Amino acid sequence: MQREPNTKKDKENSLWETIDLEEEKKGLPEEALDVKMEEGMLAKVHTACRGGTNGVGSDGFGRYxxxxQLRNILTQARKxxxxxxxxxxxxxxxxxxQAEVTLLTWDMVNLKEYxxxxxxxxxxxxxxxxxxKHEKDCLERYYRLLRNKxxxxxxxxxxxCRAVRKICERYNFHHHQLRHTCGFHMALANIDxxxxxxxxxxxxxQNTLIYVAHAGTEFNNIPKWEIF
Structure with missing residues (x-):
């Protein structure tokens, strides 16, 4: 799916750099930080990502x-x-x-049907x-905020895409890490x-199996054995 060039949209980017959204200062409720991951899985993520095992690249950013890190990013953005x-x-x-984020339009969102x-x-x-429900509530609030402003x-x-990348750099991460983390967390949750x-x-x-391999969940049900 390709979007035609939109010069008007490019001009709008400068507006987003200086826009003052007063309602944002109120922040989101603490439950907004619930990323729907169980504590056991969070511990696995922390262990798997510790010590460079998450595929740290030459730029210093890990794959996941x-x-x-995820909670800190969401906390900062919430504020x-x-x-x-x-x-x-x-x-x-x-x-x-990044490119998929820029393609999202409001007519692609059906809040009534979630x-x-x-x-x-x-x-x-x-x-x-x-x-x-949390996503629906956030999008409704975001829509009202834009309309009122x-x-x-x-x-x-x-x-x-460049603007999205710059926004993420302000929070000290790469946008594509969110996509990798999504797949990694799904694999950790033993989703098919x-x-x-x-x-x-x-x-x-084959692209999907990378997440399963890194999560190591395929070894969960194999019998234990002893060498000695």
Whole structure:
């Protein structure tokens, strides 16, 4: 799915850099930080990501975010910007790439049915994803905020990929880490690999198996043995 060039949208990016959203200062409730991960799984994430085992690249960023990193990012965004919080949370929950974030439009969101259309790039498989109540509430609030400020456009996030990248750099992480973390957490939760493949929009299951291999959940049910 390709979007036609939109010069008007590019001009709107500067507005987002200086926009003063008074309602954002109120922040989101503490339950907003609940990323729907059980404590046992969070411990696994912390262990797996500790000591560089999460694939730290030459840029110093790991492939996955630990539970503390993810919560810190969401905490900061909750205090600073409702836009940033919605962007990060949706990207994590639905494994969005930067380009996919910029493709999201309000007509892809069905709040009454708790659904959102996820447009995939790189020949990925697009489709509907369910929305949680928390996501629905955040999007409703975000929509009202934009409308009241006169900043409502066709796009949820009228930004370029470069602008998305810059926003994430302010929080000291790379946007693609949210997509990797989504797949990793799904694998840790023992979700079927075919469902993870469908959720992330992978055409090739080999891309999905990477998360399963890193999570190590395929070894959970093998019999224990002793060498001596």
């Amino acid at each position: 975010l630990s539970d503390s 600073k910007s409702l836009r940033d919080y919605c962007l990060f949370y949706l990207s994590y929950k639905h494994g969005l790439r 659904r959102i259309w996820i447009p995939r790039v790189k020949n990925g498989i697009s489709g509907f994803h369910p929305l949680t 006169g900043k409502l456009t066709r796009y949820l996030f009228p930004l370029t 690999v075919l469902k993870i493949k469908s959720w992330l929009g992978h055409k090739n299951i």
